Amino acid sequence: MNPPVVLDADGLAALAQATPPPRLRALLHEAHTRHCELIVPTVVCAELGRNGAETAEIETFLARRADRHDRPAVRLEDTDFDLARSVGAILHAANASIADIVDAHVVAICVPYGGGLVVTADPDAIERLAAATPATHIVTRSPR
Amino acid sequence: MAKRKITVTVDEDLLDLAQASTLPLSAVVNTALAEHLERSARHAALGALLTAWEAELGPIPEADLVAARSAFAGLTTAAEAATV
Numbered sequence: 058m059n060p061p062v063v064l065d066a067d068g069l070a071a072l073a074q075a076t077p078p079p080r081l082r083a084l085l086h087e088a089h090t091r092h093c094e095l096i097v098p099t100v101v102c103a104e105l106g107r108n109g110a111e112t113a114e115i116e117t118f119l120a121r122r123a124d125r126h127d128r129p130a131v132r133l134e135d136t137d138f139d140l141a142r143s144v145g146a147i148l149h150a151a152n153a154s155i156a157d158i159v160d161a162h163v164v165a166i167c168v169p170y171g172g173g174l175v176v177t178a179d180p181d182a183i184e185r186l187a188a189a190t191p192a193t194h195i196v197t198r199s200p201r
Numbered sequence: 202m203a204k205r206k207i208t209v210t211v212d213e214d215l216l217d218l219a220q221a222s223t224l225p226l227s228a229v230v231n232t233a234l235a236e237h238l239e240r241s242a243r244h245a246a247l248g249a250l251l252t253a254w255e256a257e258l259g260p261i262p263e264a265d266l267v268a269a270r271s272a273f274a275g276l277t278t279a280a281e282a283a284t285v
Contacts, residue, residue: 076258079261079262085250088247095243128242130243130246174272198269
């Protein structure tokens, strides 16, 4: 099971732009070559939902279908009880506040894979939470 | 949903493990096949998206590709070290 590429709010916003940044395109190109899944915690959409314009861009992106493929390229991962429990454990271990709940989802999604590449504009926040799960190796990269 | 009986060939040790579980083997195979097809469709959709971007926006700069390869190489190396 290859480690996934997980997008936080900045990563998803960059992906949904009409002109996605070359750095993000390069990361996704490499993910495709290596058969790595592209995952967004569904709760990230709530964070972006505060901005109406970005919500519209994301809805357009997720609705985009290639002719022969009846799936978006991104898998939205809903929060079930197991994921919620993992998020809570990360917040507790990192002594983090509830304000970090979305970033904790990003980290928690990497845990079953043993790691992941997180596309984020706030690597410090992700790495602070990732330190609470030392068996999970997380690499962060900016989308821009 | 309608079901159809098929014949598949699987590794003997995997079959032993699957039959030892409480889940019906058909359900296990059905779920695994559905997940595989889902992953394949998303992989194909990502490939189509990258191709469309290349047509619209031009090729990805080589420096960005090199940096991306480096990021994944670090991820793979660390993951392999963690499993040793």
